[in-house]
Amino acid sequence: MPRKRFDLTFPPRQATKAITYHLVKDFDLVPNILRAAIQPGQEGRMLLELTGRKEDFEAGIAFLEAEGITVSPAASDIRLDEETCVLCGLCTAVCKPHALELAFEEGVLHFDKDKCVYCEACVIACPRRAITLSF
Amino acid sequence: MSKSWEEINARIASGEAVVLTAEEFGALAADEGIKTAARKVDVVTTGTFGPMCSSGVVLNFGHSDPPIRMAKITLNDVEAYGGLAAVDTYLGVTQPSSVRGIEYGGAHVIEDLLRGRAVRLRASSPGTDCYPRTEIDTWVRLADLNQAYFFNPRNAYQNYAVAVNSTDRALHTYMGTLLPRLGNATYSSAGALSPLLNDPLYRTIGIGSRVFVAGAPGFVAWQGTQHNPDQPRDEHGVPVASAGTLAVIADLKQASAEYFAAATFTGYGTSAFVGVGVPIPVLDEDLAATLALGDADLQATVIDYGVPRRSRPSVGRVTYAQLRSGWIEIEGKKVQTGPISSLPKARAIAAELKRWVAEERFTLTPPIQRLPQPGEASIHTLEIRTEEAV
Incomplete structure (x- = not known):
């Protein structure tokens, strides 16, 4: 369905x-x-x-x-400040639905908003405070 | 086959040196064998970009008129040490702000200075005949300071634990949020790119080694605190737990916010990502063999942070290749993994250091003194005792 x-x-x-x-x-x-x-x-x-x-x-x-x-x-409500992000990948450790994935070879953090359940675990985990929710 | 430091430095000076990053060297050795790789390559560069709490800066502000002997010092409301000479201080990265707590700490002040921002300096003093001023409230930028240099007592840990949590509640640690019942595992090493994993017995990295610190050329000043060469090692002599460490020194004015980033770990505190890179001369095939090791060869010990004791139990050993795959197996359970140390940044550091050596002719310095070798160091614990019991 x-x-x-x-x-x-x-x-x-x-x-x-x-x-x-x-x-x-x-x-x-x-x-x-x-x-x-x-x-x-x-x-x-x-x-x-x-x-x-x-x-x-x-x-x-x-x-x-x-x-x-x-x-x-639904618009993307999670925002990643790429200027602030250092691509450590710690957010991926707490993202249970695997909406956040760090592609090591490309050096890019991918965010799949369709998988995101807005639990905010990444917001709290990010040591750079680079992830925010708009509401 | 062996090369001397002098030969390698002569090739760097003439612009002929062949320089590869540790990852590139591993790939070359896999293709052409260690012997050929050792013959062809002069220098291998390494890099790491992880949170390193034992870091900070020495600052000298210059004298005001009338002068002050600063006893209580804050920079953007973050306390700096007031126990040095009149206008010298040490600011550690983990010091929290008295106003904003761990969301803004010493690391954030340093990042602000690196970004050219003005920082509010406030200091007080009882006042003396030679330093009559008792209060000062002013703004300073990095360019205004006389000396500003990193002195990081413990950087570039040679390997580190993989953290898991067996308890029923989430734990907030310096290894990030550890989800209950082995809900995740975090790790903090650059693996194949990590400086001390490439030279496991400290043959080329020692006191006086020229290194990359936060984008600035610097030096290994001393063994790092808690340097522990006696940790268990694998068949290549590479430690499988956190072993050697480096104390490094480098000019903050030549550093860059590209390679230094303040960090806040929720429920734990402030820290800083520090970029450290070490160029390693390919002296012989023995050294080439460890330089060629990849993530599949390097192991880390999984530690249960749910046990709130000094000695936490090990629940297994995994390779960095397994950790990078996104999951590991612990006690029969599939556990999601996530890094704390940035691999893309570690690669950028190794690549930048390669450019320094190959293009800017950054020559290497043999250790003036070796770091403590296995059997030469001892790690003490802190016993809680009375004066009479000593």
């Missing part, structure tokens, strides 16, 4: 609605909340991974939009 990641922006009044419940029950989608910053009375954001059938995706997204939530494809 296809899996996609979305960046959801909640208007302040919608930020308390249990949307994941409806995605599961009404649309048969499997939600995986990777990151969320949701507080009553404030604009909220959620990085949501959905797994399901194509037609259910479309109906589920339509439901979210009808609820006043802005849905956009």
Whole structure:
């Protein structure tokens, strides 16, 4: 089944609605909340991974939009400052989904955002503080 | 086949020396054999770029008017040693900021100086007849200082442990975050490029050796602290645990932030990545044999950092080739690996040092005095005792 990641922006009044419940029950989608910053009375954001059938995706997204939530494809939220990075590779030691890989021969740190689960282990591990999350 | 230091230096001086990095030399020896490689190549360059906590700089600020004998000194709120002459100090890389803690420490001050940034110097003193000033608050840049040089008491460790954690909670260590139940393994050596792994018995690297320190030409000043040549060695004489170390000295003004980088290890403290490289003359085939060793030949000992004691248990031995593959097997379990020492930077250092020797005619110095050999050193432990028990 296809899996996609979305960046959801909640208007302040919608930020308390249990949307994941409806995605599961009404649309048969499997939600995986990777990151969320949701507080009553404030604009909220959620990085949501959905797994399901194509037609259910479309109906589920339509439901979210009808609820006043802005849905956009997930942007890369982890940023690597290449000027600061010294290519030590310590981030790769704590990245369990193997989203970060240091290619020794090329001398390049690869970041595969589709594998990233936004656990922030790399942010804390980086001795150069070169990795940041945008929200 | 053997070559003398004089012959090799004469070839460097005339621009004819054949210089390869340790990795290139290993490849040549694999293709053409050690004998041929030893005959063809004059110098092999090495490099390493790992966190080296026992590093720091000696600084002289020059005198203010009226002058001060600085007793309490801070640079960007990081304390520097006030127990030297009036305006001399030593700033260690691990000293944390009194304001920002371990997120900014002595290493960050040094990196700021290398980047040409102004640093706030504050000092106080009781005041004396000859040094009447009691307070100073000013800004200094590297170019303003009289002398500024690295004096790193322990760099370029000859091999290091591979760290794992058998406990049920994550550990924050100088080897990075160690995930519970053997969740990962971290290692910190340049392997085949590591200076002291290429000359395991310190035949060419000794006191007075000309070396690369953070982009500056420098010298081996002394044996490094905790230099321990008596660690177990493999059939090539290469230690399989952390053994020899170097104390190095080099001009900070000639160094570069390209080869020195401040580091913060969460839950542990501040440190610095220091780039160290040593050129090794290919004197004979014995030396060529160890210079040719690759990551598949070099081993490290896996240590369980979950045991909070001086002597932590070993849980196996692995090669650097296995570590570089991304996983190792420990106690039947597949464990993800990650390095702390930067291999791309180590390569850049070995390549830059190769350029120094081949193009800038950076000649080599035989040791003025040898480093302690196996059987010549002893490592003491610190016993907790009373004066009466001594």
